[in-house]
Amino acid sequence: xxxxxxxxxxxxxxxxxxxxxxxxxxxxxxxxxxxxxxxxxxxxxxxxxxxxxxxxxxxxxxxxxxxxxxxxxxxxxxxxxxxxxxxxxxxxxxxxxxxxxxxxxxxxxxxxxxxxxxxxxxxxxxxxxxxxxxxxxxxxxxxxxxxxxxxxxxxxxxxxxxxxxxxxxxxxxxxxxxxxxxxxxxxxxxxxxxxxxxxxxxxxxxxxxxxxxxxxxxxxxxxxxxxxxxxxxxxxxxxxxxxxxxxxxxxxxxxxxxxxxxxxxxxxxxxxxxxxxxxxxxxxxxxxxxxxxxxxxxxxxxxxxxxxxxxxxxxxxxxxxxxxxxxxxxxxxxxxxxxxxxxxxxxxxxxxxxxxxxxxxxxxxxxxxxxxxxxxxxxxxxxxxxxxxxxxxxxxxxxxxxxxxxxxxxxxxxxxxxxxxxxxxxxxxxxxxxxxxxxxxxxxxxxxxxxxxxxxxxxxxxxxxxxxxxxxxxxxxxxxxxxxxxxxxxxxxxxxxxxxxxxxxxxxxxxxxxxxxxxxxxxxxxxxxxxxxxxxxxxxxxxxxxxxxxxxxxxxxxxxxxxxxxxxxxxxxxxxxxxxxxxxxxxxxxxxxxxx
Ligand SMILES: [Zn+2]
Ligand SMILES: [Zn+2]
Numbered sequence: 001x002x003x004x005x006x007x008x009x010x011x012x013x014x015x016x017x018x019x020x021x022x023x024x025x026x027x028x029x030x031x032x033x034x035x036x037x038x039x040x041x042x043x044x045x046x047x048x049x050x051x052x053x054x055x056x057x058x059x060x061x062x063x064x065x066x067x068x069x070x071x072x073x074x075x076x077x078x079x080x081x082x083x084x085x086x087x088x089x090x091x092x093x094x095x096x097x098x099x100x101x102x103x104x105x106x107x108x109x110x111x112x113x114x115x116x117x118x119x120x121x122x123x124x125x126x127x128x129x130x131x132x133x134x135x136x137x138x139x140x141x142x143x144x145x146x147x148x149x150x151x152x153x154x155x156x157x158x159x160x161x162x163x164x165x166x167x168x169x170x171x172x173x174x175x176x177x178x179x180x181x182x183x184x185x186x187x188x189x190x191x192x193x194x195x196x197x198x199x200x201x202x203x204x205x206x207x208x209x210x211x212x213x214x215x216x217x218x219x220x221x222x223x224x225x226x227x228x229x230x231x232x233x234x235x236x237x238x239x240x241x242x243x244x245x246x247x248x249x250x251x252x253x254x255x256x257x258x259x260x261x262x263x264x265x266x267x268x269x270x271x272x273x274x275x276x277x278x279x280x281x282x283x284x285x286x287x288x289x290x291x292x293x294x295x296x297x298x299x300x301x302x303x304x305x306x307x308x309x310x311x312x313x314x315x316x317x318x319x320x321x322x323x324x325x326x327x328x329x330x331x332x333x334x335x336x337x338x339x340x341x342x343x344x345x346x347x348x349x350x351x352x353x354x355x356x357x358x359x360x361x362x363x364x365x366x367x368x369x370x371x372x373x374x375x376x377x378x379x380x381x382x383x384x385x386x387x388x389x390x391x392x393x394x395x396x397x398x399x400x401x402x403x404x405x406x407x408x409x410x411x412x413x414x415x416x417x418x419x420x421x422x423x424x425x426x427x428x429x430x431x432x433x434x435x436x437x438x439x440x441x442x443x444x445x446x447x448x449x450x451x452x453x454x455x456x457x458x459x460x461x462x463x464x465x466x467x468x469x470x471x472x473x474x475x476x477x478x479x480x481x482x483x484x485x486x487x488x489x490x491x492x493x494x495x496x497x498x499x500x501x502x503x504x505x506x507x508x509x510x511x512x513x514x515x516x517x518x519x520x521x522x523x524x525x526x527x528x529x530x531x532x533x534x535x536x537x538x539x540x541x542x543x544x545x546x547x548x549x550x551x552x553x554x555x556x557x558x559x560x561x562x563x564x565x566x567x568x569x570x571x572x573x574x575x576x577x578x579x580x581x582x583x584x585x586x587x588x589x590x591x592x593x594x595x596x
Contacts, residue, residue, distance in 0.1 A: 019136055023177060026046070027052035029089065029139040030079075030149050030175040031059045036131035037078035038171075042070075046160065047133065048110040048168055048268065052309035053559070055185065055300040056174035060157055062110060066169050067154040076151050086144030087129040091137060093122045095394070133301065148182035149175035152189075188426050195426075197464060197478035198325040202542065204483050204491070206474075207326070214325040215330030217471060225520070226474050229489050230467065231311065233587070234335050237356060243307040243337060248289035250313055260288035261444060269316050287438075287463060290338040290372040291445035294459075299449040304459060305349055311470075312336040322521035326475030327430075333470045339462040340447070346437070346460055350396035353435060357420060358400060360466050362440040363543075364477065365589050369429070370402050373410035373417050373468035380414060381439040384443035384480060389437040389460070390416045414440035421432035432468035432476065437461075484541040484563060487580070488587040493520045494580065497539045499530055506553040510546055510573060517581050536561050545592055560594045 031050035038045055050059030051575040061067075067075075096115060111134050115123055119455045128143055135299050151173040159165035176182040201207045205222035209216075219227060220246055238245070250275065251273065262270065262284065271282040283289065290308050299306070312334045323329055341349050361368045372393055375386045393416055404418070411417055415437035421429040424547065438461040441447070448456040467473040470580040477485070487493050494514055498507035507523060514521035522542075524533050528546070537545050544557040557570040571594050579593045 020251045025138050026140055026146065026177065027057040027175045029143075030146050030173060032056040032089070032126065032128060032131070032133055032175060033061050033079050033143055034075060034136070034151070034171060035076045035133065036082055036128065039131060040078055044107075044391050046108055046110055049114075050133075056152070058170050058171045058172045060159070062159075062166065062168050062170040064224055066156065067171055068521060072151045072171065073152060082129070083143050083146050085129070086142050088142040089137075089139040090124050090127050092127070096120060096121050096126055099123045099125070103134070106204075146175060146220065148177070148179045149173060150182065150186065153287055155181040188428075192428070192479065192480075193425055195482045196325075197327075197475040200483040201325070201475075201477050204304070206268060206491070208327075213331075213344055214320050215318060215328070216330070216433040217326060223474070225491040226477070226485070226489055227470055229474070233434075234401070234467065237360065238307075238309050238337070241307065241352065241356060243309040245309045245311075246293050247291070248282070248283075248286060248309060248312070250282055250315070251275075252279050252283055252289070254281055256288050256292075257281055259444070260291075262288070269318075271315050273315050283312070283317035283387065284314055284316045286334065286336045286539060287338060287441060288312050288462075290333050290336075290462075291441060291447060294338075294340055294447055295445060299340075299459070301449055301451045301457075304449055305345050307337060307339045309335075309337040312313040314469075326471045326478075329471050332472065334465050335467040335470065336463070336465050339464070340442075340449075340459045341462070342449070342451075342457070343460055345449065346389065346462075347392040347395055348438075349382070349396060350392050350435070350535050351399050353394050353462070354400045354418075356401065356436075357433060357466055358402070361422055363589070364480070366424060366480065368378075368433075369421050369423070370397060370417045371407055371421070372397065372404050373407040373412075373419065375411055375416060375575035376409050376413060378413055379411075380443075385439055386416070389439065393418055393435075393437065412436060412438075414438050422476075424476060425482075426479075430472075430476050432473060434464065434468075436463045438463055460486060484543075486587070487543045487591060487593075490541070490543050490586045491520065492522050492540065492542045493584065494522075494546055495542045496521060496523045497530060497533050497537070497545055499547065500523060501527070502524070503548050503550070503553055507548050510548055513573060513577055514546075515541060517577050519577070519580055519584070534561065538565070544580065544593060562591050562593065564591065 001194060007552055011566050018276050028051060031052070035050055040045065043062065044063070046062035048060040048062060050057060074547070096118065099115050100112055103115065115134060118472050123134060124136055126133055126137060126139055149171055151171055153184045154169055154171045157170040159168055174182070174185060176185060180243050190256055204222060205220045206226065207217040207219050210218060256264055257270070266284060270284050273280045273282070280463070290310065293308060294306065310346070313331070314334060316330050318328060324328065338350050339353070357368065364583040374390050397418070417436040419431060421431050422427045441461045442458045447459055449459050450459045496507050496511045498504050507525065511521055511523040524537065526533065534545055541563055543563055545561040547561060552570060555570065558573055558576055560568040560571045560576065562568065576593070
């Protein structure tokens with residue numbers, strides 16, 4: 001998402017390319033009102049650009065010092081006055097040369113620069129009251145239409161996104177069609193802050209970051225449990241669909257990247273290393289090496305489809321300023337696979353794959369949505385190949401009964417694709433998975449199979465990842481569950497709490513039973529009050545606490561307390577162990593223990 005905003009920012013010629021939905025129009029109009037308020041308070045501040053973005057808007061201002069939180073409040077106050085005055089937005093046109101003079105006279109040098117970059121005889125302006133801005137529109141009819149808004153934060157941003165340019169000060173805000181929507185959004189923001197995976201990652205000892213390795217996590221023992229459980233989950237499903245797992249080198253001679261085309265088109269994103277006078281690179285993706293594995297043997301039409309999976313550890317040279325926790329990293333592990341098939345198998349492969357994807361996300365209570373991107377203007381391959389590939393994608397979506405959006409022209413030059421977003425517990429969409437048909441890779445690597453007629457033919461390659469990357473997916477899951485992972489994923493699944501040290505013997509019996517059943521259990525025998533230890537287990541989001549005292553020892557039971565805070569009372573130890581192992585084996589999304 002940040003990418004798209006940044007791209008638009010860079011491309012801006014002064015005419016906002018905002019989408020014209022009512023909400024985007026409202027938000028963009030609110031940015032004009034904010035600019036008006038800023039100019040009213042500090043007339044020397046220069047205005048630059050102010051588009052609508054996902055969930056809100058921003059405006060970049062040129063002035064010496066950043067905006068303080070108190071200043072944001074003052075700006076909001078003036079904005080409310082402007083809204084109350086209900087001034088109409090009025091459109092006018094001006095010859096380009098006049099507009100340059102108009103803004104130069106007002107000292108708005110950034111606007112002058114923008115207009116100088118516009119190749120048109122006239123430009124359009126919008127005024128509300130004493131404020132006039134260069135803009136293509138559209139806007140709401142008058143400032144009174146802006147009902148529910150809030151300024152959120154301020155940060156530095158370079159003019160045109162280029163660090164060689166002056167630093168501007170950006171104010172972010174949000175605006176909604178009703179107060180109710182705004183309240184809901186602010187609640188989600190608060191909740192998202194509490195769920196921030198960087199914060200939870202540290203609190204729950206999942207992973208950490210150190211500045212010696214920007215964009216690459218240090219996985220801690222608790223976090224590695226998540227990685228290992230997800231790997232196990234993935235491998236079980238892939239084995240069932242007859243995938244073959246491979247693992248290919250990370251550090252690879254540039255000759256491979258020249259063969260694949262990455263050297264020409266992707267070099268800037270690759271880390272390079274000189275070894276014995278030759279250039280090597282850390283792989284940014286796994287495709288070329290999967291092609292090597294395919295090519296090492298003579299393949300017959302009967303060998304296909306061949307599904308090669310790889311937990312591919314990749315590196316991409318993302319700019320340090322864009323790195324964000326686990327969701328934007330330099331080093332990541334893709335749950336990658338390359339499916340090599342005959343053209344007549346493409347449809348079935350895609351259908352099977354979408355079935356897998358659907359089942360996969362269901363296990364995490366994530367709601368997927370599908371987008372199909374079709375042929376761009378510049379592309380390789382024949383129209384017939386594209387027809388077949390696009391039809392196969394359409395049909396596989398339909399046969400799985402999946403709704404999908406269409407993105408005409410948005411496919412890669414080498415083939416159409418399905419992108420999959422998931423929406424989490426807060427309703428936020430994350431783009432994680434992709435299924436791409438590749439017509440180019442087999443051509444470039446001269447991949448072949450011997451067909452039934454004895455002739456060599458090119459297979460089709462499908463690239464796909466379902467978690468996307470383990471790093472990003474675990475970041476998303478951590479926020480989705482607010483750190484309270486379902487029992488099968490939880491680093492610690494149960495904690496045994498003796499009421500006092502008198503019951504240590506029995507607590508040890510319970511603990512040993514759990515460990516023997518391969519439940520990840522801990523025994524909290526600290527010399528602390530029971531209430532303190534219960535709160536601590538809740539803070540650590542341990543699914544179950546098993547409290548034991550005299551009565552429990554007597555009856556061979558435990559007092560069961562899920563992390564949600566209820567007290568489910570005494571349950572027979574045998575049953576607790578059986579139910580808990582059952583819940584874990586079923587990878588249940590909810591805590592079911594003691595509720596049957
Ligand atoms: Zn505008
Ligand atoms: Zn690939």
